[in-house]
Amino acid sequence: MTIEKLTSNFELLGDWEERYGYLIDLGKKLPGLPDADKVEENRVHGCQAMVWLRMSRDTQNPALIRIRADSDAFIVRGLISVLMILFDGKTADEITAADVKSVFSRLGLDQHLSPTRKNGLFAMTERIRTLARGLAIEQNVANN
Amino acid sequence: MNEPKPIDWSKLRGDFPILGQQINGHPLVYFDNAATSQKPRQVLDAIRRYYEHDNANVHRGVHELSNRATDAYEAARARAAKFLNARSPEEIIFTRGTTEGINLVAATWALDHLKPGDTILLTELEHHSNLVPWQMVAQRTGAKLAFIPITGDEGTLDLSRLDAQLADGVKLLSLTHISNSMAVVNPVADICARARLAGVVTVVDAAQSAGHLPLDVQSIGCDFLAFSSNKICGPTGMGVLYGRRELLEKLSPYQGGGEMISKVEYFKTTYNVPPHRFEAGTPHIEGAVGLHAALDYLDAIGRDAIFRHDQELANYAAERLAEFKGIRIFGPKRGRAGLVSFVLPNAHALDVATMADQKGVALRAGHHCNQPLMAKLGVPATLRASFYFYNTRAEVDRFIEVLRGVVKLLGS
Numbered sequence: 001m002t003i004e005k006l007t008s009n010f011e012l013l014g015d016w017e018e019r020y021g022y023l024i025d026l027g028k029k030l031p032g033l034p035d036a037d038k039v040e041e042n043r044v045h046g047c048q049a050m051v052w053l054r055m056s057r058d059t060q061n062p063a064l065i066r067i068r069a070d071s072d073a074f075i076v077r078g079l080i081s082v083l084m085i086l087f088d089g090k091t092a093d094e095i096t097a098a099d100v101k102s103v104f105s106r107l108g109l110d111q112h113l114s115p116t117r118k119n120g121l122f123a124m125t126e127r128i129r130t131l132a133r134g135l136a137i138e139q140n141v142a143n144n
Numbered sequence: 145m146n147e148p149k150p151i152d153w154s155k156l157r158g159d160f161p162i163l164g165q166q167i168n169g170h171p172l173v174y175f176d177n178a179a180t181s182q183k184p185r186q187v188l189d190a191i192r193r194y195y196e197h198d199n200a201n202v203h204r205g206v207h208e209l210s211n212r213a214t215d216a217y218e219a220a221r222a223r224a225a226k227f228l229n230a231r232s233p234e235e236i237i238f239t240r241g242t243t244e245g246i247n248l249v250a251a252t253w254a255l256d257h258l259k260p261g262d263t264i265l266l267t268e269l270e271h272h273s274n275l276v277p278w279q280m281v282a283q284r285t286g287a288k289l290a291f292i293p294i295t296g297d298e299g300t301l302d303l304s305r306l307d308a309q310l311a312d313g314v315k316l317l318s319l320t321h322i323s324n325s326m327a328v329v330n331p332v333a334d335i336c337a338r339a340r341l342a343g344v345v346t347v348v349d350a351a352q353s354a355g356h357l358p359l360d361v362q363s364i365g366c367d368f369l370a371f372s373s374n375k376i377c378g379p380t381g382m383g384v385l386y387g388r389r390e391l392l393e394k395l396s397p398y399q400g401g402g403e404m405i406s407k408v409e410y411f412k413t414t415y416n417v418p419p420h421r422f423e424a425g426t427p428h429i430e431g432a433v434g435l436h437a438a439l440d441y442l443d444a445i446g447r448d449a450i451f452r453h454d455q456e457l458a459n460y461a462a463e464r465l466a467e468f469k470g471i472r473i474f475g476p477k478r479g480r481a482g483l484v485s486f487v488l489p490n491a492h493a494l495d496v497a498t499m500a501d502q503k504g505v506a507l508r509a510g511h512h513c514n515q516p517l518m519a520k521l522g523v524p525a526t527l528r529a530s531f532y533f534y535n536t537r538a539e540v541d542r543f544i545e546v547l548r549g550v551v552k553l554l555g556s
Binding site for chain 1: 168492493494495498499502509510524525549553554555
């Protein structure tokens with residue numbers, strides 16, 4: 001799914017119940033992480049639910065970054081799905097440049113992006129950007 | 145016997161301007177009272193009146209406004225003493241809240257008295273505010289912590305070994321009066337009596353009980369008791385620590401500064417008498433004024449009536465919640481305080497609270513500052529609905545209806 005497709009799907013939905021229903025469905029479909037990866041070093045703090053995040057370079061194309069994440073709350077899993085559409089399989093530069101705020105705003109979910117909200121979306125976004133920069137630096141070092 | 149006159153609860157609700165609003169297009173149902181209560185117009189008016197007419201710093205000036213501000217501040221202290229049935233206003237220390245009250249005892253009495261090998265006895269129910277300060281004291285003094293255990297999902301204390309526990313080197317016992325997540329009302333008078341026999345100093349965390357049921361420090365028999373203004377219709381950032389006079393007189397100061405001194409030289413200071421010794425700096429004067437108005441407001445209703453009202457709502461909510469298949473409801477079957485914590489099967493508390501908010505229902509989701517207790521119960525988080533006298537049965541019905549919709553949407 002592309003972010004354009006997701007946005008147009010969201011626009012077809014009427015009230016908040018349909019939007020949340022859709023988000024919850026996305027959350028239920030998220031592949032998630034195996035239990036072995038649900039460990040402290042992968043925890044993202046700043047959420048009332050548990051959130052785990054793993055990032056690695058793509059095995060075929062090391063310039064691309066792969067993201068896997070999971071949560072025990074469906075809405076958080078749904079928000080992770082949106083982040084995956086935005087960030088998974090992108091380069092570090094694309095991840096840094098992505099305008100997350102305007103995407104969530106178009107989805108009518110921008111209130112979830114505030115650092116004071118306890119759903120971890122803000123913390124996840126920050127973590128993805130930080131890890132992406134770290135992976136990009138590693139990649140540059142390996143290439144030089 | 146005189147029948148108490150019936151209370152018009154809906155008229156009281158009209159005193160709270162904030163409750164009349166819509167949230168996300170729905171009437172607000174405010175069920176997060178254990179975190180903070182709303183404020184009646186009488187309290188807001190008192191604070192406004194103070195700033196419009198009497199504002200000045202206390203205990204300093206000789207001018208009229210300073211005298212008025214000092215009178216208002218000290219009148220609030222006397223009112224708080226009456227509210228707790230303390231022997232005198234000198235036993236009332238104003239703080240920022242329950243947390244600061246407990247930290248004050250930890251930083252003064254506990255650091256002065258505890259030695260390596262001594263024990264601080266707590267319960268497994270404690271809020272982080274009544275756990276972390278004691279962990280810090282234990283680290284600094286070499287004292288160790290011990291806990292009175294709870295019994296299962298009901299959360300009542302297992303007191304069968306209390307006397308043996310108290311005899312095991314315990315110097316201080318600090319416990320909550322009402323659990324903020326389990327709705328248990330602990331028999332603090334009985335526990336404090338047994339502690340006193342064992343020569344143990346007692347601290348009661350009354351954050352959830354003050355303003356919710358009648359409190360009498362003399363019949364409880366505790367040495368210290370702390371509560372917060374914000375949970376009982378008063379302003380935020382204000383609290384009360386009661387301390388038994390004999391203990392306060394011997395206590396080291398808490399923070400240094402103005403107000404807490406009687407004579408200062410460059411290399412030494414003679415400290416003021418209690419309670420001023422423990423109130424360094426310009427105090428939260430309008431907080432005291434607002435708290436005074438709140439205590440008047442609550443006592444005009446009657447705290448026993450408030451307790452019965454909140455308990456009825458909590459029992460009704462627990463009864464309605466039991467309609468949900470597979471739900472786990474925490475707290476005692478009898479004698480529940482005015483709140484109910486629960487876990488719905490396959491529905492994360494955060495998801496439920498997020499969606500309930502879309503329908504105007506304010507619930508609390510999380511560990512409620514009870515992480516060790518949640519770990520013991522084996523749940524990452526619970527949902528909590530907590531009530532106060534302005535809440536209604538119709539609001540409980542609305543909450544149940546919203547919860548049904550949420551559960552359906554979650555497909556659980």
